[in-house]
Amino acid sequence: MAKRIGHFSLLALAFCCLAYAYEPKPLQDFCVADPNSSVFVNGMACKNPMQTQANDFYFSGLHLRGNTSNPFGLMVQPVTVAQLPGLNTLGISMVRIDYAPWGINPPHTHPRATEIITVLEGTLEVGFVTSTPEYRLITKVLYKGDVFVFPVGLVHFQQNVGNKNAVAIGALSSQNPGAIMIGNVVFGSNPPISSEILAKGFQVDKKVVDLLKEKF
Numbered sequence: 001m002a003k004r005i006g007h008f009s010l011l012a013l014a015f016c017c018l019a020y021a022y023e024p025k026p027l028q029d030f031c032v033a034d035p036n037s038s039v040f041v042n043g044m045a046c047k048n049p050m051q052t053q054a055n056d057f058y059f060s061g062l063h064l065r066g067n068t069s070n071p072f073g074l075m076v077q078p079v080t081v082a083q084l085p086g087l088n089t090l091g092i093s094m095v096r097i098d099y100a101p102w103g104i105n106p107p108h109t110h111p112r113a114t115e116i117i118t119v120l121e122g123t124l125e126v127g128f129v130t131s132t133p134e135y136r137l138i139t140k141v142l143y144k145g146d147v148f149v150f151p152v153g154l155v156h157f158q159q160n161v162g163n164k165n166a167v168a169i170g171a172l173s174s175q176n177p178g179a180i181m182i183g184n185v186v187f188g189s190n191p192p193i194s195s196e197i198l199a200k201g202f203q204v205d206k207k208v209v210d211l212l213k214e215k216f
């Protein structure tokens with residue numbers, strides 16, 4: 001009997017914590033971000049609900065093509081809590097991604113969100129890599145209308161593998177997903193990580209590290 005109860009409580013505990021970690025329930029209808037608040041909370045403080053307006057829940061412009069004239073051939077237009085304050089506390093956001101022919105979205109990760117994308121135009125090769133110890137690359141070529149998911153925290157990338165522009169729309173499971181661009185974090189931090197550490201860490205000559213640092 002005692003054993004059964006113990007088992008049951010363990011199960012209850014597992015359900016409780018999974019639910020709280022991944023699907024926090026709002027305690028009110030909304031909490032529109034107040035960018036002027038000096039209160040530090042996990043997220044952003046709420047604007048007075050009586051002063052919220054339709055525009056707090058609104059963003060316009062995702063029909064516009066991004067300017068991809070840059071070395072990556074990429075433009076990302078985010079619609080997170082920074083652009084749409086009504087997203088605060090709701091655990092969801094959106095992006096439009098434009099790719100020039102053969103443009104790339106370089107390897108990066110979102111520390112706080114799973115991302116699901118759909119291709120509106122063009123052909124994309126996408127992939128993500130599993131964590132230690134396998135480091136398995138999971139990759140696929142996507143066509144118009146295809147959908148692919150990048151699990152939270154995993155390093156992923158996309159490349160336009162066609163001669164025409166490509167466009168994707170992504171949805172992310174955080175109002176503030178964050179982005180960690182691998183190249184920038186490792187070779188472009190401020191102040192820089194010492195070249196000794198990077199040379200030993202990547203098992204290459206210091207000159208290779210210095211060359212990469214110049215790029216970021």
Ligand SMILES: *[C@@H]1O[C@H](CO)[C@@H](O)[C@H](O)[C@H]1NC(C)=O
Nearest residue numbers: 033034035036037047051085
């Ligand atoms: C924040 O402060 C600025 C400058 O005082 C003001 O123009 C803006 O309307 C304020 N924003 C909100 C959401 O209260």
Ligand SMILES: *[C@@H]1O[C@H](CO)[C@@H](O)[C@H](O)[C@H]1NC(C)=O
Nearest residue numbers: 065066067068069070071075
């Ligand atoms: C696109 O970006 C490039 C590089 O920043 C700039 O020179 C060009 O004027 C931009 N084009 C448009 C249409 O804004």
